[in-house]
Amino acid sequence: MSNGLSLALQDLAARHPAARAGAAPALQPTTLHIGAGEVLAVIGPSGAGKTTLLQALACALPPSAGTLALNGTDPWRLPRRQLQALRGQLFLAPQVPPLPPRQRVVTAVLAGRLPALSLAASLRSLFYPSDIPAAHAALARFDLADKLFERVDRLSGGERQRVGLARALLSPARLWLVDEPLSALDPARSRQAIDTLVHEARARGVTLVATLHQVDVALAHFPRIVALQQGALAFDLPAAEVTRERLLRLYAQHEHELRGDAPHTAVPDIHPAPPAPVAMHCR
Numbered sequence: 328m329s330n331g332l333s334l335a336l337q338d339l340a341a342r343h344p345a346a347r348a349g350a351a352p353a354l355q356p357t358t359l360h361i362g363a364g365e366v367l368a369v370i371g372p373s374g375a376g377k378t379t380l381l382q383a384l385a386c387a388l389p390p391s392a393g394t395l396a397l398n399g400t401d402p403w404r405l406p407r408r409q410l411q412a413l414r415g416q417l418f419l420a421p422q423v424p425p426l427p428p429r430q431r432v433v434t435a436v437l438a439g440r441l442p443a444l445s446l447a448a449s450l451r452s453l454f455y456p457s458d459i460p461a462a463h464a465a466l467a468r469f470d471l472a473d474k475l476f477e478r479v480d481r482l483s484g485g486e487r488q489r490v491g492l493a494r495a496l497l498s499p500a501r502l503w504l505v506d507e508p509l510s511a512l513d514p515a516r517s518r519q520a521i522d523t524l525v526h527e528a529r530a531r532g533v534t535l536v537a538t539l540h541q542v543d544v545a546l547a548h549f550p551r552i553v554a555l556q557q558g559a560l561a562f563d564l565p566a567a568e569v570t571r572e573r574l575l576r577l578y579a580q581h582e583h584e585l586r587g588d589a590p591h592t593a594v595p596d597i598h599p600a601p602p603a604p605v606a607m608h609c610r
């Protein structure tokens with residue numbers, strides 16, 4: 328049996344508290360089921376609602392309509408303390424990890440464990456890193472072992488991003504929600520980071536949902552692809568069924584994102600477009 332959390336969205340919509348009054352919800356009513364231990368990528372052009380979906384799954388943004396269930400339980404109906412306990416089972420890696428500037432990398436990585444520690448142990452670990460070998464091993468998976476005792480504010484953006492991901496390996500969470508983990512990484516580091524996340528999620532039976540701008544990486548590493556467009560579900564398919572035509576429709580008017588004009592975005596082979604070799608199954 329998987330250790331991961333299952334997710335069920337039923338007509339779930341979400342809007343940001345600061346959104347303009349009368350604006351459409353950033354996430355339109357969406358129905359989606361994600362099994363315990365499933366590994367999937369969320370793609371779609373900029374502004375499509377990928378981060379909003381992740382925030383809704385992380386119980387950071389309450390539904391404006393519809394329902395969310397984590398392992399069959401609606402988190403928003405739980406008493407506050409139980410909601411906090413549930414959040415301890417989730418690991419949300421934002422695009423830019425909020426790492427305190429003067430902190431050492433070892434402390435930042437071990438902070439991934441905090442939800443599993445008592446308050447006293449948490450405070451102790453901030454001053455006396457308790458399991459340096461574990462932090463070293465996690466960093467090594469992201470090729471950062473030599474930065475163990477470096478200060479976080481002396482790292483490059485890409486190194487910081489990888490420190491944020493290394494935290495997941497220390498975390499007790501059963502659901503990893505990773506928002507655009509590759510935005511500051513070069514192609515080789517991107518592949519390594521995704522390989523590590525997917526491999527570790529599978530080995531632990533953790534559910535992994537990652538938003539990705541790099542469509543080629545998503546298709547190569549994730550068995551299931553959920554695509555969003557203008558806040559709504561565009562398709563939800565096995566990676567092998569995501570054709571060029573679907574991608575071109577998804578990224579219509581945003582072709583530069585698909586072609587990789589954005590920094591660090593690899594170029595999926597979509598132009599010129601020969602007939603797709605892959606079978607299409609419409610839903």
Ligand SMILES: Nc1ncnc2c1ncn2[C@@H]1O[C@H](COP(=O)(O)OP(=O)(O)OP(=O)(O)O)[C@@H](O)[C@H]1O
Nearest residue numbers: 343344345346353372373374375376377378379380
């Ligand atoms: N904090 C916020 N307050 C108000 N509106 C927001 C906020 N964050 C996002 N939005 C709006 O919600 C919509 C979806 O944004 P979201 O960040 O989820 O898209 P995305 O697909 O993750 O984009 P990107 O790929 O650029 O990160 C956009 O129209 C955006 O302007």
